[in-house]
Amino acid sequence: VKANMPAVRITGYDADSEVRARAIALGICDDVTDTPGAAVIDADLVILCVPVGAMGGVAEEFAADLPAGAVVSDVGSCKQSVADALTAVLPGAIIIPAHPVAGTEKSGPDAGFATLFKGRWCILTPADNAPEASVEALRTFWQRLGAEIEVMDARHHDMVLAITSHLPHLIAYTIVGTADDLQGVTQSEVIKYSAGGFRDFTRIAASDPVMWRDVFLSNKDAVLEMLQRFSEDLSALQRAIRYDKGDQLEALFTRTRNIRRSIVEQGQDDDAPDFGRKH
Ligand SMILES: NC(=O)C1=CN([C@@H]2O[C@H](COP(=O)(O)OP(=O)(O)OC[C@H]3O[C@@H](n4cnc5c(N)ncnc54)[C@H](O)[C@@H]3O)[C@@H](O)[C@H]2O)C=CC1
Numbered sequence: 001v002k003a004n005m006p007a008v009r010i011t012g013y014d015a016d017s018e019v020r021a022r023a024i025a026l027g028i029c030d031d032v033t034d035t036p037g038a039a040v041i042d043a044d045l046v047i048l049c050v051p052v053g054a055m056g057g058v059a060e061e062f063a064a065d066l067p068a069g070a071v072v073s074d075v076g077s078c079k080q081s082v083a084d085a086l087t088a089v090l091p092g093a094i095i096i097p098a099h100p101v102a103g104t105e106k107s108g109p110d111a112g113f114a115t116l117f118k119g120r121w122c123i124l125t126p127a128d129n130a131p132e133a134s135v136e137a138l139r140t141f142w143q144r145l146g147a148e149i150e151v152m153d154a155r156h157h158d159m160v161l162a163i164t165s166h167l168p169h170l171i172a173y174t175i176v177g178t179a180d181d182l183q184g185v186t187q188s189e190v191i192k193y194s195a196g197g198f199r200d201f202t203r204i205a206a207s208d209p210v211m212w213r214d215v216f217l218s219n220k221d222a223v224l225e226m227l228q229r230f231s232e233d234l235s236a237l238q239r240a241i242r243y244d245k246g247d248q249l250e251a252l253f254t255r256t257r258n259i260r261r262s263i264v265e266q267g268q269d270d271d272a273p274d275f276g277r278k279h
């Protein structure tokens with residue numbers, strides 16, 4: 001925001017006083033406050049950037065100080081639970097949940113950078129009664145940060161992101177944990193012989209534990225649905241290996257290679273191991 005909209009005044013609040021001090025030192029906030037209420041008191045737009053399980057509690061803390069007409073949004077990785085939590089504690093407020101599908105495995109104020117949202121999707125999930133002018137204002141805000149905008153229903157968002165982002169993280173956490181638990185294989189061997197695929201998993205598996213705990217608990221239904229389908233497909237592969245069905249394995253691997261090729265041909269990937277790319 002500082003880089004793209006220098007006239008916008010940014011007031012920050014974080015429960016951690018060290019984070020508040022760092023935000024000032026980095027120049028990413030003009031001011032920080034000691035309470036959430038003081039941060040929102042003259043706001044046009046409030047953006048909640050806390051783990052998804054903490055959104056409702058933070059909103060409750062500033063509810064009494066929120067100016068009429070302010071737009072309340074967020075950047076959480078799942079949307080229906082956030083919409084429900086905010087609606088419950090901010091009756092009558094203009095709530096437009098959002099998810100910039102961009103990030104890294106790093107967190108904290110030092111992990112941000114001005115081009116993070118450039119060319120990435122930002123998904124808005126306004127309720128049906130959200131004022132059109134406010135949705136358009138939030139669309140313009142994210143466009144000014146370089147993002148491309150999609151508007152969709154919160155439940156649909158949660159289903160799509162469950163397969164494209166949440167399940168890949170769950171798989172990464174699992175495989176790195178499984179490798180670490182192996183008897184008879186030392187940790188140094190895992191590190192020494194980790195080929196590209198495993199290294200990519202370790203990057204994803206280094207993502208913030210609290211953030212991802214909250215994503216899985218908050219998007220439980222969609223994640224469990226996708227996990228069920230994934231487990232069935234994995235079992236089918238397991239059977240194909242057990243019964244030497246090489247043709248089945250080859251057919252699947254050919255299909256998936258073609259999917260990857262079509263993504264690269266369309267210029268929608270630069271080979272970076274990053275689930276946050278647009279498309
Ligand atoms: N890291 C990523 O790549 C992406 C994260 N998101 C979403 O963005 C949100 C924030 O994630 P990050 O910025 O990565 O995390 P972060 O760890 O950098 O920042 C979260 C901050 O929230 C503060 N906090 C926690 N509970 C609080 C409370 N009750 N009151 C006040 N402050 C509190 C923490 O002290 C921390 O500084 C999450 O909802 C996450 O799902 C969305 C897209 C990408």
Ligand SMILES: O=C(O)C(=O)Cc1ccc(O)cc1
Pocket residue numbers: 076077100101102103104105165204273274275276
């Ligand atoms: O680091 C990666 O590869 C990511 O996938 C980052 C990311 C994490 C959470 C999101 O909701 C969106 C993007």
